Amino acid sequence: MAGEFDNFEEILNDHIPVDKLKYVKRILYGAELESLEFSAEAQALASDKGFEVKGYVFPAAKETTRSPRVVRVAGIQNKIVLPTTASVVEQRDAMHKRIKDILHCAALCGVNIICMQEAWTMPFAFCTREKQPWCEFAESAEHGPTTKLLQELAMQYNMVIISPILEREEDRGDVLQNTAVVITNTGNVLGKSRKNHIPRVGDFNESTYYMEGNTGHKVFDTNFGKVAINICYGRHHPQNWMLYGLNGAEIVFNPSATVGALSEPLWSIEARNAAIANSYFTVAINRVGMEVFPNEFTSADGKPAHKDFGHFYGSSYITGPDGARTPSLSRTKDGLIIAEIDLNQCRQVKDKWGFRMTQRLDLYIQELNSIMKPDWKPDIVKETADK
Amino acid sequence: MAGEFDNFEEILNDHIPVDKLKYVKRILYGAELESLEFSAEAQALASDKGFEVKGYVFPAAKETTRSPRVVRVAGIQNKIVLPTTASVVEQRDAMHKRIKDILHCAALCGVNIICMQEAWTMPFAFCTREKQPWCEFAESAEHGPTTKLLQELAMQYNMVIISPILEREEDRGDVLQNTAVVITNTGNVLGKSRKNHIPRVGDFNESTYYMEGNTGHKVFDTNFGKVAINICYGRHHPQNWMLYGLNGAEIVFNPSATVGALSEPLWSIEARNAAIANSYFTVAINRVGMEVFPNEFTSADGKPAHKDFGHFYGSSYITGPDGARTPSLSRTKDGLIIAEIDLNQCRQVKDKWGFRMTQRLDLYIQELNSIMKPDWKPDIVKETADK
Numbered sequence: 001m002a003g004e005f006d007n008f009e010e011i012l013n014d015h016i017p018v019d020k021l022k023y024v025k026r027i028l029y030g031a032e033l034e035s036l037e038f039s040a041e042a043q044a045l046a047s048d049k050g051f052e053v054k055g056y057v058f059p060a061a062k063e064t065t066r067s068p069r070v071v072r073v074a075g076i077q078n079k080i081v082l083p084t085t086a087s088v089v090e091q092r093d094a095m096h097k098r099i100k101d102i103l104h105c106a107a108l109c110g111v112n113i114i115c116m117q118e119a120w121t122m123p124f125a126f127c128t129r130e131k132q133p134w135c136e137f138a139e140s141a142e143h144g145p146t147t148k149l150l151q152e153l154a155m156q157y158n159m160v161i162i163s164p165i166l167e168r169e170e171d172r173g174d175v176l177q178n179t180a181v182v183i184t185n186t187g188n189v190l191g192k193s194r195k196n197h198i199p200r201v202g203d204f205n206e207s208t209y210y211m212e213g214n215t216g217h218k219v220f221d222t223n224f225g226k227v228a229i230n231i232c233y234g235r236h237h238p239q240n241w242m243l244y245g246l247n248g249a250e251i252v253f254n255p256s257a258t259v260g261a262l263s264e265p266l267w268s269i270e271a272r273n274a275a276i277a278n279s280y281f282t283v284a285i286n287r288v289g290m291e292v293f294p295n296e297f298t299s300a301d302g303k304p305a306h307k308d309f310g311h312f313y314g315s316s317y318i319t320g321p322d323g324a325r326t327p328s329l330s331r332t333k334d335g336l337i338i339a340e341i342d343l344n345q346c347r348q349v350k351d352k353w354g355f356r357m358t359q360r361l362d363l364y365i366q367e368l369n370s371i372m373k374p375d376w377k378p379d380i381v382k383e384t385a386d387k
Numbered sequence: 388m389a390g391e392f393d394n395f396e397e398i399l400n401d402h403i404p405v406d407k408l409k410y411v412k413r414i415l416y417g418a419e420l421e422s423l424e425f426s427a428e429a430q431a432l433a434s435d436k437g438f439e440v441k442g443y444v445f446p447a448a449k450e451t452t453r454s455p456r457v458v459r460v461a462g463i464q465n466k467i468v469l470p471t472t473a474s475v476v477e478q479r480d481a482m483h484k485r486i487k488d489i490l491h492c493a494a495l496c497g498v499n500i501i502c503m504q505e506a507w508t509m510p511f512a513f514c515t516r517e518k519q520p521w522c523e524f525a526e527s528a529e530h531g532p533t534t535k536l537l538q539e540l541a542m543q544y545n546m547v548i549i550s551p552i553l554e555r556e557e558d559r560g561d562v563l564q565n566t567a568v569v570i571t572n573t574g575n576v577l578g579k580s581r582k583n584h585i586p587r588v589g590d591f592n593e594s595t596y597y598m599e600g601n602t603g604h605k606v607f608d609t610n611f612g613k614v615a616i617n618i619c620y621g622r623h624h625p626q627n628w629m630l631y632g633l634n635g636a637e638i639v640f641n642p643s644a645t646v647g648a649l650s651e652p653l654w655s656i657e658a659r660n661a662a663i664a665n666s667y668f669t670v671a672i673n674r675v676g677m678e679v680f681p682n683e684f685t686s687a688d689g690k691p692a693h694k695d696f697g698h699f700y701g702s703s704y705i706t707g708p709d710g711a712r713t714p715s716l717s718r719t720k721d722g723l724i725i726a727e728i729d730l731n732q733c734r735q736v737k738d739k740w741g742f743r744m745t746q747r748l749d750l751y752i753q754e755l756n757s758i759m760k761p762d763w764k765p766d767i768v769k770e771t772a773d774k
Contacts, residue, residue: 186770
């Protein structure tokens with residue numbers, strides 16, 4: 001990717017002396033995380049197929065009344081495989097093949113729960129505002145070819161798979177939705193969770209294709225932990241993260257598609273802040289690369305029409321409830337990020353920091369209820385002549 | 388400060404080559420901010436009195452229907468001046484003298500609105516759980532010696548001064564409060580804002596001294612912008628930041644007192660996330676240094692009793708509504724951080740990103756209202772045998 005550097009952390013590692021690097025990383029990342037080692041077979045597969053695989057261990061304390069609940073969670077970031085001029089079926093099948101390889105590697109690495117990037121079966125074509133052929137990528141969450149494929153793999157690998165797709169609600173007027181499908185390790189569709197907040201910024205013309213999600217803030221109680229999915233732009237809304245926490249989530253995935261000039265300085269802040277504020281783990285996943293479309297489109301930025309959208313900067317990372325985070329995956333390469341976590345750490349951090357106990361929800365409900373009244377006035381104290 | 392390094396950013400500046408440093412800073416800090424230059428008189432005063440002064444310019448676009456609303460906002464971080472064994476009056480007077488010098492420098496730098504650190508007139512003695520002599524530092528928000536001093540200086544310097552103190556509510560049963568007093572540039576007490584969330588973690592035994600604040604989320608419409616104050620531990624609560632935003636704040640100050648081992652990896656995340664999520668400016672202020680108390684106390688961490696509390700790591704910084712932030716002040720030295728901002732940038736970022744428009748408050752109020760009902764059950768989808 002011309003002009004794009006690959007990895008932020010490598011710059012730090014290459015130039016800062018070891019004794020100072022320790023301080024820098026403590027400030028930037030929090031508690032130090034050990035690396036996970038994977039089998040030669042897993043490493044060979046990743047190397048052969050051209051993607052990174054990185055793993056880290058989040059330490060938790062031992063408890064006397066609960067056994068550890070150690071699981072491995074993961075996220076996948078990747079480029080599209082075929083040019084956007086290939087047929088819809090060819091493009092989707094090529095993505096299926098690519099993800100099959102990475103899921104196979106994840107299985108070799110002992111992953112229990114995994115999530116792909118937002119709308120993973122397709123290019124992020126919403127920049128074009130064209131309906132065809134892009135709407136054809138939409139499929140049934142329950143019966144589509146992507147779900148069918150993943151049900152088989154979930155059973156084969158004993159893995160919970162979270163599959164963010166463009167959904168076609170066939171039974172409800174063929175409406176499109178931006179949806180994450182939760183497939184259990186027994187191969188069942190446990191349910192789905194939709195994107196609650198839809199952007200209208202830059203090339204993200206998604207409100208042209210689908211509306212705000214109507215599935216609320218469901219948490220899915222899987223065999224490997226309670227998970228929820230906050231899709232892409234929902235990460236900018238702390239109240240969205242909070243409601244997943246209030247429903248009991250232990251891990252919240254944030255499958256995304258976002259580009260450098262727009263959001264990169266925000267990327268390392270938002271999912272991490274959510275982990276801290278809600279005492280749970282977050283897995284932030286972004287796609288990689290530049291996507292070039294057949295017809296030109298404009299970006300509402302005063303610049304000439306063009307055919308490319310990106311650079312999607314990857315940089316997927318995982319954060320623990322104490323704010324400790326992994327380094328990021330590459331900004332330019334496909335990759336698989338894995339964390340070994342003890343779900344018990346969520347409650348341990350709640351007991352230590354007490355954010356839930358001190359949350360004062362009653363105060364906020366009262367204030368928010370009055371804000372929604374037509375005669376509400378903001379609580380502003382103004383300087384007056386006689387004050 | 389033995390064993391404490393002084394400045395995180397200096398390590399980056401010293402070791403990373405210029406071409407790569409540009410990338411690193413873009414990822415870490417967002418849009419590049421130019422430095423503000425100050426007069427020789429201001430610099431000499433800072434140097435003579437032994438504190439840092441740093442300033443930055445946040446750029447905003449020109450508009451055609453509104454003139455720029457450029458103001459200079461600032462925060463002060465500092466160590467206590469006298470040993471905690473000095474008398475209460477001596478300690479307070481020494482702090483007054485120290486802050487007078489720094490406020491004088493701020494005036495020379497053209498500052499319009501300034502905020503001191505939490506409970507700035509006293510050591511952060513809440514670690515001791517002793518009531519005497521520490522409660523004697525409390526004073527009236529309206530008529531206390533600290534407010535009186537600052538009213539004079541506010542008029543003299545034409546400056547809005549936000550003064551976070553331990554308040555004694557003399558007319559309401561002598562109760563203590565953790566309160567920020569807002570003093571206008573005309574020398575009036577415009578009002579006060581109390582700490583909404585009180586910690587129970589580590590040495591922060593503040594719930595022994597005062598209760599959760601009862602002033603809600605007031606915004607103060609001063610001659611230099613609409614300001615609010617989120618005191619210390621309130622920064623861990625995104626819903627707290629949100630309500631100041633909903634009431635129209637353009638700048639939210641976060642006067643704090645927090646120590647390295649506990650919160651440092653969270654420090655650069657939370658106030659910055661709040662600026663992003665709410666499209667306003669935030670000023671995060673932390674005290675500096677180690678404070679040693681006359682009697683020993685324990686820290687509920689299994690370790691022996693001791694007399695020291697700290698290291699408070701300073702690192703005060705300012706963030707804009709687009710997520711761009713200044714470097715931090717020192718981790719060990721007193722300092723004054725200043726930003727020249729155009730308040731118009733808040734609305735510009737709202738128009739671009741649309742976080743307020745897409746906030747869906749009605750959805751959250753509905754869900755929160757049901758959460759408060761006694762028969763509420765979390766929205767959990769569980770795998771069942773027949774699923």
